[in-house]
Amino acid sequence: MIQVNQMVKIYGFKKVLNGVSFTAAKGEITCLIGINGAGKSTVLKSIMGLTPYKGEVLIDNALLTPVMYEEITFIPDSLTMPSNMRIADCLSFMADFYRNWNAERAEELLKFFELSSKDRVSSLSKGMAAKLNLLLGLALDCDYILMDEPFSGIDMFSREQITNVFTSELIEDRGVIITTHEINDIEHLIDKVVLLQHGKVEREFYCEEVREQEGKSITDVMREVYKK
Numbered sequence: 001m002i003q004v005n006q007m008v009k010i011y012g013f014k015k016v017l018n019g020v021s022f023t024a025a026k027g028e029i030t031c032l033i034g035i036n037g038a039g040k041s042t043v044l045k046s047i048m049g050l051t052p053y054k055g056e057v058l059i060d061n062a063l064l065t066p067v068m069y070e071e072i073t074f075i076p077d078s079l080t081m082p083s084n085m086r087i088a089d090c091l092s093f094m095a096d097f098y099r100n101w102n103a104e105r106a107e108e109l110l111k112f113f114e115l116s117s118k119d120r121v122s123s124l125s126k127g128m129a130a131k132l133n134l135l136l137g138l139a140l141d142c143d144y145i146l147m148d149e150p151f152s153g154i155d156m157f158s159r160e161q162i163t164n165v166f167t168s169e170l171i172e173d174r175g176v177i178i179t180t181h182e183i184n185d186i187e188h189l190i191d192k193v194v195l196l197q198h199g200k201v202e203r204e205f206y207c208e209e210v211r212e213q214e215g216k217s218i219t220d221v222m223r224e225v226y227k228k
């Protein structure tokens with residue numbers, strides 16, 4: 001389980017996160033939700049140690065240390081591979097760089113996303129680049145996956161294809177924290193929602209419980225919280 005305890009992040013004079021606490025369990029998809037600027041990406045970057053913060057993050061009950069980053073992969077909202085590389089080069093680069101690179105899974109994902117290893121990064125459409133980005137993260141053997149806006153700017157069919165990843169064995173029993181504004185696409189897949197507002201967790205709930213006990217969808221709860 002990932003436990004975020006009292007995370008505080010200040011950019012300049014702006015307190016973006018003001019004591020954010022939540023948990024994300026293995027085998028579950030936890031969705032971080034909030035309006036633009038609520039601090040969703042900041043939470044993911046902080047967990048990954050990409051930006052300094054106050055508070056603590058525990059992984060399976062142990063305080064997160066740099067060596068534990070082999071247990072977590074971060075899939076950012078855009079591809080960071082150099083544009084002159086071919087997809088095959090990207091895969092070799094990952095294989096050289098990461099001990100937990102799973103070449104077999106990478107090949108499966110190439111087929112799953114119908115990508116060609118000969119294509120250059122510069123020639124990929126936005127959707128293809130998003131799929132390659134997911135491939136590079138999902139092909140790492142680790143227990144937790146953090147995904148920042150995997151559906152941003154992606155067409156309906158590619159979104160469906162990406163959504164299918166969540167129900168496939170490619171996720172297996174890993175724990176996923178995802179940020180997205182495309183709630184409708186993945187509402188049926190999400191186990192838990194962590195709703196951020198004013199730098200804090202406004203609500204943390206299991207979707208099924210809220211559906212059964214209150215008869216509400218995620219968007220119903222969002223409208224209630226944001227009074228929209």
Ligand SMILES: Nc1ncnc2c1ncn2[C@@H]1O[C@H](COP(=O)(O)OP(=O)(O)OP(=O)(O)O)[C@@H](O)[C@H]1O
Nearest residue numbers: 011012016034035036037038039040041042043179
């Ligand atoms: N590097 C930075 N320097 C200064 N301020 C930043 C920086 N990164 C983010 N912020 C600010 O922190 C706040 C939270 O940003 P963040 O990107 O985490 O929000 P978000 O919820 O992911 O937003 P979106 O839904 O638009 O992607 C915003 O007000 C943003 O302007």
